[in-house]
Amino acid sequence: MARRPNPVAASSYHLAGITLSLAFLAPLAWAxxxxxxxxxxxxxxxxxxxxxxxxxxxNYITLDGYGAGFWSHASNSLIVTLSTVVLTVIISVxxxxxFSRFRFPFKGVFFxxxxxxxxxxxxxxxxxxxxxxxxxGLQNSLAGLVMIYVTLQLPFSIFMxxxxxxxxxxxxxxxxxxxxxxVLTVLIRVMMxxxxxxxxxxxxxxxxxxxxxxxxxxxxxxxxxxYTLPVLIVAVRSGRYGSIDWGSVQxxxxxxxxxxxxxxxxxxxxxxxxxxxxxxx
Amino acid sequence: xxAPPTPQMPGPMIDLRAxxxxxxxxxxxxxxxxxxxxxxxxxxxxxxGCGKSTLLRMIAGLEDVSxxxxxxxxxxxxxxxxxxxxxxxxxQSYALYPHMSVKDNLGFGLKLARxxxxxxxxxINRAARMLQIDGLxxxxxxxxxxxxxxxxxxxxxITRDPLLFLFDEPLSNLDAALRVATRVEIARLHESLPxxxxxxxxxxxxxxxTLADRIVVLRSGxxxxxxxxxxxxxxxxxxxxxxxxxxxxMNILPARTGPEQGSLVLADGTTVIxxxxxxxxxxxxxxxxxxxxxxxxxxxxxPLLSGRVELVERLGEVTLVHVGLDVGGTVIAKLPGTVxxxxxxxxxxxARPGKLHVFGSDQRxxxxxxx
Numbered sequence: 120m121a122r123r124p125n126p127v128a129a130s131s132y133h134l135a136g137i138t139l140s141l142a143f144l145a146p147l148a149w150a151x152x153x154x155x156x157x158x159x160x161x162x163x164x165x166x167x168x169x170x171x172x173x174x175x176x177x178n179y180i181t182l183d184g185y186g187a188g189f190w191s192h193a194s195n196s197l198i199v200t201l202s203t204v205v206l207t208v209i210i211s212v213x214x215x216x217x218f219s220r221f222r223f224p225f226k227g228v229f230f231x232x233x234x235x236x237x238x239x240x241x242x243x244x245x246x247x248x249x250x251x252x253x254x255x256g257l258q259n260s261l262a263g264l265v266m267i268y269v270t271l272q273l274p275f276s277i278f279m280x281x282x283x284x285x286x287x288x289x290x291x292x293x294x295x296x297x298x299x300x301x302v303l304t305v306l307i308r309v310m311m312x313x314x315x316x317x318x319x320x321x322x323x324x325x326x327x328x329x330x331x332x333x334x335x336x337x338x339x340x341x342x343x344x345x346y347t348l349p350v351l352i353v354a355v356r357s358g359r360y361g362s363i364d365w366g367s368v369q370x371x372x373x374x375x376x377x378x379x380x381x382x383x384x385x386x387x388x389x390x391x392x393x394x395x396x397x398x399x400x
Numbered sequence: 401x402x403a404p405p406t407p408q409m410p411g412p413m414i415d416l417r418a419x420x421x422x423x424x425x426x427x428x429x430x431x432x433x434x435x436x437x438x439x440x441x442x443x444x445x446x447x448x449g450c451g452k453s454t455l456l457r458m459i460a461g462l463e464d465v466s467x468x469x470x471x472x473x474x475x476x477x478x479x480x481x482x483x484x485x486x487x488x489x490x491x492q493s494y495a496l497y498p499h500m501s502v503k504d505n506l507g508f509g510l511k512l513a514r515x516x517x518x519x520x521x522x523x524i525n526r527a528a529r530m531l532q533i534d535g536l537x538x539x540x541x542x543x544x545x546x547x548x549x550x551x552x553x554x555x556x557x558i559t560r561d562p563l564l565f566l567f568d569e570p571l572s573n574l575d576a577a578l579r580v581a582t583r584v585e586i587a588r589l590h591e592s593l594p595x596x597x598x599x600x601x602x603x604x605x606x607x608x609x610t611l612a613d614r615i616v617v618l619r620s621g622x623x624x625x626x627x628x629x630x631x632x633x634x635x636x637x638x639x640x641x642x643x644x645x646x647x648x649x650m651n652i653l654p655a656r657t658g659p660e661q662g663s664l665v666l667a668d669g670t671t672v673i674x675x676x677x678x679x680x681x682x683x684x685x686x687x688x689x690x691x692x693x694x695x696x697x698x699x700x701x702x703p704l705l706s707g708r709v710e711l712v713e714r715l716g717e718v719t720l721v722h723v724g725l726d727v728g729g730t731v732i733a734k735l736p737g738t739v740x741x742x743x744x745x746x747x748x749x750x751a752r753p754g755k756l757h758v759f760g761s762d763q764r765x766x767x768x769x770x771x
Contacts, residue, residue, distance in 0.1 A: 290495035293462050296482040297489045298509035312499040
């Protein structure tokens with residue numbers, strides 16, 4: 120017999136859930152509300168968080184006035200981010216499939232080596248990376264930045280994809296081979312749909328990491344026109360003539376959040392499935 | 401894509417020539433030679449780890465061959481990719497494509513072979529009707545029961561109209577009732593596809609006995625015996641086959657050869673006369689008697705063995721009587737269901753000399769003596 124839920128337990132459960140949600144949503148709401156404050160009010164101490172002297176979009180207009188214009192920097196960010204996502208997915212799917220299904224010498228060693236690079240603090244290799252990119256003529260270019268992001272993203276992504284492929288029973292692949300499929304056909308038509316949650320997780324991670332990355336972008340991009348959005352916002356923060364334009368900073372933060380939120384809302388279903396794939400066999 | 405092998409070739413459909421498989425230093429298949437004719441239903445049977453599945457997977461191309469050659473339909477396919485061998489395989493775990501409907505599962509191989517859509521549909525529908533899954537074509541595999549999934553897996557193999565059909569323990573994941581029903585269906589399938597060669601791997605001797613035209617008994621990567629089911633049952637070549645085919649297993653008693661041709665001396669000195677050519681006296685031998693070949697000695701024939709009843713299992717149509725023998729050891733006698741000796745009772749068992757199996761010191765069956 121199904122037990123009727125205890126009303127006290129149920130309401131405290133919901134209360135806790137609502138409180139936690141509010142705690143996580145509050146900063147987002149705060150940033151959005153502050154971005155609507157007029158410039159004079161935005162410089163005041165931030166309480167209350169909502170605008171009291173009228174609502175304005177002037178911060179968004181000011182934001183567009185910085186650097187090469189907001190859309191120019193947004194497209195830098197988009198180019199870097201989408202390239203990172205596409206390259207990361209392609210390489211990690213192939214590598215994950217290889218590590219999961221093929222036998223080759225030193226497989227375990229290679230895998231551990233790739234994984235162990237996660238432990239190296241990125242900041243500690245900035246200098247060598249800078250030198251390498253300079254030598255390769257990729258310093259101060261979006262392509263160079265994409266290569267850095269992909270490299271940083273790969274260890275986790277390959278690990279993720281190997282687990283996703285491991286979770287697919289080998290017989291399914293063998294059945295496809297016997298059915299007449301080549302290795303590539305098996306990968307594209309049989310395996311890819313089955314590891315889609317893993318691919319989506321890898322793509323979301325790569326997107327968020329590349330979209331929000333600041334330090335590498337700041338260091339490797341010297342030409343202001345090439346700044347990605349996080350660097351632009353810091354430039355905004357530093358302000359013109361020494362004054363900090365908090366309103367425009369909050370406007371930048373708000374705009375930057377939008378793609379992340381949309382992406383997450385669209386794909387969260389797969390995201391959770393991908394993270395747990397391979398955890399339980 | 402190469403053209404499928406032509407069916408009108410001379411010689412066997414499948415020819416294994418000294419096929420070996422080793423994983424590192426471990427040899428799992430030791431030089432198997434085997435020819436299988438077109439349309440034959442051959443069952444590989446043996447205990448787990450005997451190499452039967454490995455052998456099947458080598459024929460399918462899913463496992464590399466360490467040494468030797470595999471010929472299918474007159475072609476050397478030893479190094480050919482599984483996709484180009486013109487075979488179909490049914491896996492123990494069904495291995496359906498989870499993201500495709502039943503219809504797409506059935507048609508995947510045809511689609512890869514670029515079969516025109518209308519012919520594809522015809523073949524899918526024919527296979528679906530044959531297996532009574534035509535009402536399920538739009539479902540995904542996860543919405544099917546175990547038995548339905550196995551039918552789809554078999555259907556996927558049928559639609560491709562292969563020359564060679566491989567089954568890797570296809571019934572192991574089904575419950576007992578479904579296993580019997582599906583076994584009958586596979587037997588019917590074989591009858592309705594007389595030109596299709598089938599190889600079936602199982603550890604279940606009932607499946608082997610009921611389905612096979614020929615059984616190949618394997619142990620530790622070697623063929624122990626090849627033959628028609630009743631051949632193996634009536635004339636097992638060695639102790640292993642004798643113990644493996646038949647249920648309950650054949651009773652084996654240690655003995656020594658006696659002074660006369662065909663005579664065996666048991667541990668307590670009892671002499672048993674058999675039809676076998678026992679050779680010289682004093683050699684180690686084994687006497688084998690199937691439980692169903694025993695009957696209760698009724699005084700008209702001298703008893704062969706006697707002892708005390710230790711356990712009685714009444715199965716209805718038969719009674720299994722476990723008898724602790726006076727010569728030592730226990731035998732199981734399969735007696736009519738009407739016989740029900742009490743526990744502890746003395747029982748004398750007899751068997752016709754022609755039903756006695758004799759194995760030499762090398763565990764091989766001794767041939768019958770010429771009279």
